[in-house]
Structures are given as C-alpha cells and as structure tokens.
Amino acid sequence: MESFNEKCTLSQGDDKSQGDKTLRYSEPGLPEHIWHHILSLMPLRDAARAACVSRAFLCNWRCHPNLMFTMETLRLKRKPHRKTCAFAIKVDHILKNHSGIGVKRLKLGTCDYCNFNINASSINSWLQVAITPGIEEITFASNYEGRYIFPLSLLSDGHGSSIQYLDLRSCTLRPTAALGCLTSLTKLRLCDVHITDDELMSLLSKSFALVELELTRCSEIICLNIPCLLERFSRLTVFECSNLKMVKSNAPNLTTLSFTGNPVEFTLSQVKELQMDCSDVSNFICYAITKLPYSFPNLISLTLCSVNEGVNTPTVAAKFLHLKHLKIYLEADEALPPEYDYMSLVSFLDASPVLETFILSVQQEDIKHGRVSEVASDMRQMPEHKHSNLKNVMILGFCTAKSMVELTCHILDNATSLKRITLDTVCDFSDECKISRCYITSARRTGDCTPLSNKMILEAERGTMAIERYILGKVPSTVELTVRGPCTHCHVTK
Template sequence: MGTPQVSYGSVASRSETTKGKRSRSLGQQDLHEDIWCHIHSLLPIRDSARAASVSRTFLRSWRYRPNLILSEETLGLEQIACGEGDIARALTDKIDQILKNHSRTGVKTLELDIFGCRDLDTCYLDNWLQVAITPAIEKLTLSLPSKCQEGYSFPCSLLFGQNGGSIQYLHLTRCAFHPTVGIGCFRNLTELYLGYVRITGQELGCLLSNSLALMQLELKYCSEIICLKIPCMLEQLSSLTVSDCSMLQMIESQAPNLTTFDFEGDNLVQLSLQQSLQVNDVDMQCSEENFLCYAITKLPYMLPNLESLTLSSSSERVNTPMAPAKFLHLEYLEIYFDGDPSPGYDYLSLLSFLDASPVLETFVLRVHQFNLKFDSIFESASHLRQMPEHKHGNLKDFSIFGFCSAKSMVELTCHIIESATSLECITLDSVFDQEDDDDLGRCCLTSARKTGACWPLSDEMMLEAHKGLKAIERYIVGKIPSTVKLDVRRPCSQCHP
C-alpha cells in the first residue's frame, strides 16, 4: 500500500485563496461602511441622530460626526408647542447629551446658537467647550444669550498650547473674551468675528499678533476697544470691518495687503492706513454731521487707489464742496442719504464727486426721505441751472432710488443726461426700497416677504412719489437720448393704488 502523496503547496494555495477572499470581503464591507458614513454625514443633524437609532453603522458615524451645528432649528425644537423655558431646557439637554457622546472624538466644527436660552447655566458652556476645543477643532461659532455679554467670560485657557493651532474660523457673539500674552498660536486662523464682545484693544492685539494667517477681521459692537491697531505682520489680511464700536477713537492699520475696509459708527474716528495703497473697496456709514464733506476732502489722500466707494450720511447740513484731489481709479460710487439733509441741501453739489472721479462708470444715489422738506421743482421751475463745464465721459449707469420733486435733484439728473456722453442706462425709482432687484416686483423683495406686502408709505410719501413721477415726465423724459435706456419705477399698484 503506497504512501499517499500530499501536495502541501496546493493546501497552502487554497488557504491563501480563502484568506484573500475574506480580505476582499472585509475590504468591500469597509468600503460600503465608509460610503454609508459619508451619506450619513450629509444628513441634517436631527435626521442624522434619528438614523443612528436604527443602524449600528449610522450609530458609529453619529458618535464620530465631526461637524455639529446645534440650534433650536437644527434640533427640531422651534415648532414645539410649549413655553420658552421648556424649549430652552430641551435645547440644553439635547446639546449636553450630544456633546457628551462626542467627547474625545475630534469635533472639527461646532456652531452653537443658543441665543434664545435666556436662563442658561453658564457652567454648561464651559463643559461643552472643553469637549469641543481640542487640537482637531477648525471652526468655532458661539451665539450666546444677551445675559452672557456681561456675565460670561470665554475660557481662554482652553486655547493654550496646541488647541488653538487648528482653528481656522472663530465667531464669538455676546461674551467677554480676554486673550493674554500666553495664549496659543493661531497659525491657521483665517477669519475672526467678534460681535457684542467685551475685549480691549490691547487684548485684541495679543490675539492678532498670534494670528499671522488672518484674512478677514470683523468687529461689531465691541464697546471696550478705544484704539484698534493692525500690525504689519498680518500680511494675509485683506478685509477689515468695524461697526458701532462706541468707544473707538482710532483705527491704525499697517497690514500691507488690505483691500476692503468697511466702517459704521455714530462718530468719525481717526484713520491711519499707512499701507493703504492696496485698498480699493470702501464702505463707510457715519452719523456725524456733514460726513460727505469729510469723505470728499480726506479720502482721496488716504485711499488713492479706490475703485468702489459707498458712503452713507444721515446729517448733511452744508452742500458738498469741490474736491481738493481726485479719485483717479474710482469706477463705482454709491451715496446714501439715510436721513433728511437740511431743507436747503443742493443735490447738484454732488457733481463734486463726479468731477473728482474721471473714470467713474456707475453712480447710485439713494435718498430715504422722511420729512420731505425741500424746494420743489413745481414751486420754482423758472430757471434750471446748467453746468456746461462739467463733463463725465465714462459714466454709463446712473440710478436714483427715492427720486423726488426736489428742484436740485431734477437739475442733477438733467445735467448727467446732457453731460455723460457714454450713458447707457438711467434708473429713477420714485419710492425708496431697502433692497432692489430688477427681476422681482416690490412685493417679492426680501424685505417684504414676511408680510407679503411692500413697506408701508405715508400719505405724504405717496403724494411725493407721484410728484416725482410727474417731474420725470415733464422735465426729464424729453431729454433722454435714443441710445439711453430709461427705467422709471412706480409705487406698487397692489399695495399703493
């Protein structure tokens, strides 16, 4: 009886084949799980949490979900038929449970909107932030209740060491924020927003000096900043917005690549933009008297390379003077009267801005009429002033929103029609709208969607709107060249018959 021959090679081959099949099967399973996890991560957070209760794959995905956007809306609490306190408690409980389940999982994004939780116990906040702020965090947004503005201080100690190094976006609203010299390096921070935040200029300077990648800085209602200094080391900073910082007296920027500057405030501050050659887009709103005079006499020297300029004034008591220098590169100009100028204000004096802007292509004038006190064209139409020496060869688009029967406004319009040889389009709207959209009727504007109607107009405003239309028909329509498109906008026939 012969000895059976055993082929060890064939046995090994079958074993390897079986192992290979099992490996491929596990690999496919992992791939399928990765796909399901990706799909799960795209679900809204409320649906994501629900799905976690019916699938172990989704449960694992939920526990490691990196992006958490938590608010009444995303957690489905806004439609609960119960009292405000019950909603706040439900929101607190849900957020607390979610963040406890995500402890040590590497949250990348935390957006926490709990503005409605007026009775929030701030100890919850510290616990939640301790969970979220790890070396993995990239985006942190906190919108806190009003009481936190005075009674809650952001725990800056959580940002020491490596924890702040990964943050790219930091958005804080209604709290105190006191970074110190020992704070960590925000080497990846590109966008910083502070709204209703108690922080001093020196503390903000500590933060900025450690944020060399910063590209956008926005400060709103930060009432403890007196002097804002932007160091020259912020070479990536391109956009600076400062709004309603009531104690602010000075803005000094040495950022070499700043291109966009927005300012809003009751009073003018001292501006020192030493490296301002790159600034080409400016929006300034100021309640200080005769702000347009300041703008036309100072800005050409401070910001010589402006291409777009928006100015909002609420108190013009004198006519706009001639400019001592020119905006040599200005292509877009928008002037907004957010309040009645003096009854004797001469809109024709705005030609000073056009004369100072030799390459201007678009001029937009918005006039929010309140008291309607001015010299009407129908009361003194005997003589319309002409300015033949003023030419505007590059102007293509001219608009007035809130067109009225003021004689000087009619004179301004007639002059531009006659002197702007490249004019293509004129828009005259007899009603001032907060927003305008060429493709939408007034009732469809964003500002009117909540009520389904246009903004209400007083009888006096309605009467003036029709006077403005009559002035357009009598004094302007006949002067329009055939090459120029005239768009005359009337009050809404549905809401203001």
C-alpha cells in the same frame, strides 16, 4: 453583487417572552468610513434618530463631526416656568456620549435658549469635549453678557492649528503667550466681546492665514492696529465699536473696509473698496468729501450712508483719483431740509475724474423743497463741469425738488460718455439696485411691494410727470433711459 435594498431587509420573528412580533434590521456590509460620511451629512437631530435604530450609525454617532446646538436642531422652546434648563440637559447628554473624536464644526449658543445663566463649569466641560485636534469651525455665544471668559487655552498644544472660522459673542477674551498659533484661521468674528487693543493684537499676530476680521460692539478697543505679518488679510468690518479712535493697518493686501459708527482716524491707504455708514453724524456726506480723499487715496468703490444731511456738499480741491463707483444713500425720517441742494452733489462728480457709475438713493416720507413746477424757469447750468467717464447713473427716490431735476439735467448735458440712466420715483429696494416691487419681478401679486403712504405715492406720480416734462427731451439718442414709478398693483392711493 447584491443590491443595497437586497441587503437592507426587515424580517419578522416571534418574541416569545413578550408574545408579539419584533423587527430585526440587517445592515449592509459597507465600510465604516462610508457609514461615517453618511452620518456626517445628516442634521444633528436626524443623526441622533438614526443612531437609535442602527448599530452602524450608533457607533459613528459618537464621532459625529457637526455639533450644532441651536433651537432648531434641539427643537426647544422658551418656557420660563421650567425650573430646569432643557438646553443644558440635552447638550450635556450628547457631549457625555460623544468620543470627542472627529469634530469639525461646533455651534454653541447658550444665550439664545436659556432664561438663566448656565453654570460656567458646564460650558467649560462642553468646550473641552468638542474642541479637539482637527476642529475647523467654532461659533460660540455666552449668556453671561460678556462676563464668561472663553478658554483660549483649549486652542493651545496644536488644538487650534486646524481652525479656519472662529465666531465668538458676548464673552471675554484674554489671550496669553501660551496660546498656540492659529495657522489655519481665515475668518475671525467678535461680537460684544471684551478684548483690549493689546490682546487683540496678540491674537491677530498668531493668525498668519487670516483673511477677514469682523468686530461688532467691541467697546474696549481704542486703537485697532492690523499687523504687517498678515499678508493674506483683505477684508475688515467694524460695526459700532463705541470707543474706537483709530484704525490703522500695515497689512499689504487689505483692500475692503466696511465701517459703521462715529468717524475715526484712518491710516488705510491701501483700501480700494469702502462702505461707510455714519448715521449718527450730522452732515456725514460733507465730512466724507473733505476727509476721505486723504485717508483713502486709492479708492475704486465708495458707498456712503447718511441720515442727518442738511448742509450742501462743498467744492473741494482734493480728488478721488481712482474712484470708479460711487453710491450715496440719503435717508430722512420725514424729509430732508428744504434748503438741501441735490445739485451740490456735483462736487463729488467733479472730485472723481474717472468715475463710471453713480447711484443716488433718497428715502424720505415727504418733499419740502420747492417743486420744479413752481419754479420751472431759471434752471441752473454748469457747462464747465464735464464728467467724461461717467457711463451709468441711477437715482432711486427721484422727486420733484427743483435741485434734483437740475442735477439730472446736468448729468445728461455733461456726462459725454453716458450710456444708461435710471430714474425711479420710489425708493424701494431689497438689495443693491434690485427693485423689489412685484410688477418688476413679474410676481404680480397684490401685497408683494413695500407699503407706501398716500403722500409718497402722490409724490412719486408727480415725479413721473416731472421726468416727462423736463428731462425726457434732454436724453440723447445714445443714452438708454429707464423710468420706474409706483407699482400699479400695490401702490394705489386710498
């Protein structure tokens, strides 16, 4: 059998009409479906180049499955002085030469590449070419600030039955009864989309296989209702939907909710993993402990983010009976109020009788609490508050506030099953529990760490001394203690 290289040869011959030499390419005798597969693995730009030099690729180029029209694939730069839109010209040329057969993925983002609106009729014609039976993914962003009405009619007559992923941004959706069932759709993302409660309900009711829904800044939605027929639906993300008042679901397997915005009325008793960020709400941690046990009685994992915390966490009768993992993130532009009592967070530990993991992250520029060195005597103790299942504790941004030292000592005295505790005097992390300081990642290159002010570095050093003086001696021999301080390569006072 001849090798691939033997059949792919370049030969030279004289072109008498032009008086110079030309190159002729002899293509290997591969089946057409192999050529088609090779082309499908190429980025759009490379596939176009290959089509210019190969007859086999040229034929298959007209059926390229991945139409990804982005700044990177089209190699475009914004040039406001241009009177024509290069983006529109290129997309129009490609799609006019495409057969419309075999498209699997379409990414069309007109809002990112143009300084003026592309004609809506042009967008409609592009979508009509690309959205054909067999398409699996659609990502679309309009440049009409939501005024463009996405033609859902293109998903009728079986055209939408193969779609698995639908991501629409900055447009309007008006589902009608004529819309066919989206029987394969598993993930739906809507960002800055104009769609009402009833219209969204109509769209969801035709998406029987839906697993995940993301809504971002969809301001027309007031009551979000997930229908019970979505038996596979498991994850819901809601981000800053400003007019939302209620979220309820009858979907039996909805277990994960990520919510950012003002608190609303929730009817989601089946949710087991909850992430809530209500940064614009004062004293959100206080709200969470008083309201969430009733709205989410079956929580196993809870993450709370607060920026404007100033009221101590109250003791409540309600319980998170199944909660095993708790993360609390407290942030402040300068410093938390001097009267804030970290020790009050024991109320969360008391309300979570089976809690196993507790992570507290405190990010602030300054410390205005009374430092423990100033009032070292009279440490508060709560021996009646036992946390028998708590095994892992991490405090990021450990400071010299007396109430934080008291909280740490309380955990060491009353968490009878504690195995590990990490105290980090710098709140500096790139993702969950992964410290980004370079001396921990062994990169050891100056400048790898997040910059810290002199004030923060000095406070971190004081925190390390407080740990050595007041906490180290309380750590049982069965508990693994990890203490982290400022990076010796990057965090140096100036």
